[in-house]
Amino acid sequence: MGSSNTNKNKNSKNTVSADSIGKAFLALPKNVRIVIIVLLLLGVLFFVLNDRFFRIEGIPTWGDLYKGAGLSGNIVAVEGGVSVHFVDVGQGDCELIKTDSKTVLIDCGEREYFSDVIEYIKSQNIERLDYVVVTHPHSDHMGGMSYILDEFDIGTVIMPKVKESKTPTTNAYKRLLKSVSDKSISVEYAKAGTEYKLDDAVMTLLSPVRDYDDLNNYSIAVKLEHGGNSFLFTGDIEKTAETDILNSGADVSAKVLKVAHHGSTTSSHQAFLDAVYPTYAVIEVGSPNDYGHPHDKIIERLEEMELVIYRTDICGNIVFISDGSDFEILTENKVNY
Numbered sequence: 367m368g369s370s371n372t373n374k375n376k377n378s379k380n381t382v383s384a385d386s387i388g389k390a391f392l393a394l395p396k397n398v399r400i401v402i403i404v405l406l407l408l409g410v411l412f413f414v415l416n417d418r419f420f421r422i423e424g425i426p427t428w429g430d431l432y433k434g435a436g437l438s439g440n441i442v443a444v445e446g447g448v449s450v451h452f453v454d455v456g457q458g459d460c461e462l463i464k465t466d467s468k469t470v471l472i473d474c475g476e477r478e479y480f481s482d483v484i485e486y487i488k489s490q491n492i493e494r495l496d497y498v499v500v501t502h503p504h505s506d507h508m509g510g511m512s513y514i515l516d517e518f519d520i521g522t523v524i525m526p527k528v529k530e531s532k533t534p535t536t537n538a539y540k541r542l543l544k545s546v547s548d549k550s551i552s553v554e555y556a557k558a559g560t561e562y563k564l565d566d567a568v569m570t571l572l573s574p575v576r577d578y579d580d581l582n583n584y585s586i587a588v589k590l591e592h593g594g595n596s597f598l599f600t601g602d603i604e605k606t607a608e609t610d611i612l613n614s615g616a617d618v619s620a621k622v623l624k625v626a627h628h629g630s631t632t633s634s635h636q637a638f639l640d641a642v643y644p645t646y647a648v649i650e651v652g653s654p655n656d657y658g659h660p661h662d663k664i665i666e667r668l669e670e671m672e673l674v675i676y677r678t679d680i681c682g683n684i685v686f687i688s689d690g691s692d693f694e695i696l697t698e699n700k701v702n703y
Contacts, residue, residue, distance in 0.1 A: 442489075443489060443490050443491050444464065444490060444685060444687055444696075445491075446466070447465075447466075447687055447688055447689050447690075448463070448464070448465050448564075448565075448566075448567050448590075448592040448595075448687070448688040448690075449463075449464045449685055449686065449687045449688070450462070450463055450464075450590065450597055450622070450685070450686045450688070451463075451464070451486070451490070451683065451684070451685050452624070452648050452650060452676070452678060452683065452684040452685070453475075453482075453483060453486050453678075453683055454650075454678040454679075454681075454682045454683050454684075454698070455474065455475025455476065455479040455482065455483065455650070455678075456475065456476070456479065456652035456679075457476075457506060457628065457651060457652030457655045457657075457659070458473070458474075458475030458476050458479065458506035458507060458509070458650065458652070459472070459473040459475065459501070459506070459507050459601065459602075459624075459628075459650045460472070460473050460474050460475045460479070460483055460650070461473065461599055461624065462486070462487065462490070462492075463564065463567075463569070463590060464490060464492065465564045465565040465566070465567050466565045466566075467565055468496045468497075468564040468565055469492050469494065469495050469496050469497075470495070470496065470497045470498075470499065470562075470564065470569065471487070471495050471497070471498045471499070471514065472499040472501060472588060472599055473499070473500065473501055473507040473508060473511075473601070474507070474508060474509070474510050474511050474514055475506060475507070475509065475510060476505055476506055476509040476510065477505070477509040477510040477513075477538060478509075478510070479509075479510055480509075480510025480511075480513040480514060481513075483510065483514060484513065484514060484517050484518075486683070487514075487518070492518070493518065493519060494518060494519040494520070494521065495514075495518050495519070495520050495521065496521040496522070496564075497521055497522050497523075497524060497562060497569075498511070498514070498515065498520060498521075498522070498523045498524070499524045499525075499556075499586055499588060500523065500524070500525045500526075500542070500586075501526070501585040501586045501588075501599075501601030501602070502526055502528075502581050502582065502584045502585045502586070502601055502602060503525075503526075503528070503533075503534045503536070503538075503539050503542075503581060504581060504582070504602065505536060505538045507601065507602070508538060508539070508542060509538045510538075511538075511541075511542050511545075512538070512541035512542045512544065512545040515542070515545040515546065515549065515551065516545050516548075516549070520549065520551050521552070522551070522552045522553070522554055523546055523551050523552070523553050523554070524553075524554050524555075524556055524571070524586065525553060525554075525555060525556065525586075526555065526556050526574050526584040526585070526586055527555035527556070528577075528581065528584050529577050532578075532579075532581060532584070534581075556571050556573070556574065556586045557571065558571055558572055558573055558574070558575055558611075558614060558616070559571065559572075559616075564590075566592065566593070566690070567590060567591060567592040568590070568591050568592075569588060569589070569590050570588070570589045570590075570591070571586055571587070571588060572587040572588070572589055572598075572611050572614075572616045572618065573585065573586060573587040573603065573607055573610070573611050574586065574607065575607070575610040575611060575613075575614050576610060578606065578607065580604065580606075582601075582602035582603065582604050582607075582627060582632070583603060583604055583606050583607035583610075584607075585600065585601025585602045585603045585607065585626075586601060587599065587600050587601060587603055587607075587611060587618075589616075589617070589618070589620060592688045592690055593688070593689075593690025593691055594690060594691050595621055595622075595688040595690060595691065595692075595693065596619065596620040596621050596622070597620055597621070597622045597623075597624070597686070598618060598620035598622070598623050598624065598642055598644070599624045600623070600624055600625070600626035600627075600633070601626065601627075602626060602627040602628075602630075602633070603626050603627070603633060604626070604627060604630075604632040604633050605632065605633060605635045605638075608626070608633065608634075608635060608637075608638040609635075609637075609638070611638075612637065612638060612641055618638070618641050618642050619641065619642060619643055620642055620644055621644055621645045621646060621693075622644060622645070622646045622647075622648065622686060622693075623639075623642050623644040623646070623647050623648070623673075624648050624650065625647050625648065625649045625650075625660070625664070625668070627659075628649065628650060628651045628655075628657070628659040628660060629649045629651060629659045629660020629661055629664045629665070630657065630659055630660075630661060630664070631661045631663050631664060633664075634664050634667065634668075636667065639667065639668075639671060644673060645673065645674065646673060646674045646675075646676065646686075646693075646695075647668050647673045647674070647675050647676070648675075648676045648677075648678075648684060649675065649676070649677045649678070650677075650678045651677060651678060651679050652678075652679055653679035653680075660677070676695075676697065680699065681697040681698060681699050682697060682698030682699040683697070683698040684696070684697050684698070685697075
């Protein structure tokens with residue numbers, strides 16, 4: 367009873383305080399109220415623009431403000447075993463693989479998210495990225511990669527070798543190449559079938575199988591195996607590349623599928639999904655977005671297979687921790703699809 371009365375008193379005090387502020391504001395001359403409102407709106411606009419575009423050093427982002435207010439549900443550093451992190455970068459892709467002594471970054475999203483990705487990597491007590499996989503040169507996958515290469519000690523950058531007529535001339539791609547050159551970072555062009563040992567896990571490149579007319583199909587598909595657990599990362603491969611991978615004889619079966627191209631109908635055709643035969647599907651997507659991703663048809667297809675679906679636009683950051691047989695699954699927002 368005493369606790370209840372105390373809470374009532376506190377609520378009463380808060381209400382009086384809010385009422386007093388409201389009355390004081392309304393008592394101000396109209397032109398003063400307008401100036402205050404305009405300044406507040408300009409302040410909000412500045413934070414939005416800085417958060418998305420400018421990233422001025424010393425100015426907090428929305429994420430910083432959320433953390434300061436104790437509203438962030440960021441996942442704490444994961445130690446031991448093999449962890450796979452699907453980092454929320456809005457309408458883009460970013461995955462981080464961490465084993466006992468090795469680290470792999472696959473993509474990083476648009477430029478506007480580079481500081482978030484850097485912060486997330488550092489939150490996992492990582493100072494070196496042994497491998498950085500740039501699945502393909504579209505900005506929603508590598509727009510901020512140059513900043514990440516500049517920030518960390520880098521082992522090797524793995525990229526698809528696209529034909530000259532398809533080589534991008536975007537600023538993001540130029541910055542990426544400049545960072546590689548300035549730091550003399552080793553570059554490997556992806557070759558299907560190449561394996562990389564990551565402690566007791568193995569990472570295998572499954573594509574690109576050949577040249578294409580669409581950069582999406584140049585995406586490097588990556589399979590990660592850890593004991594009886596496996597992951598398939600698909601970049602933005604579309605039906606053509608999915609079919610080529612199947613025809614190459616590659617083993618695409620995996621428990622966890624990173625759904626290709628943010629859930630677009632250009633990808634995830636039924637024969638490919640049947641070959642993967644996953645238990646979990648992860649869709650990296652922003653909400654809202656201009657593309658209608660993920661498309662209802664793809665969601666229906668995944669649901670018909672009775673997959674457990676996780677989406678970064680709903681879950682925030684998503685982490686699968688593998689012990690070689692089972693998973694522990696963490697989500698920033700404590701929900702799944």
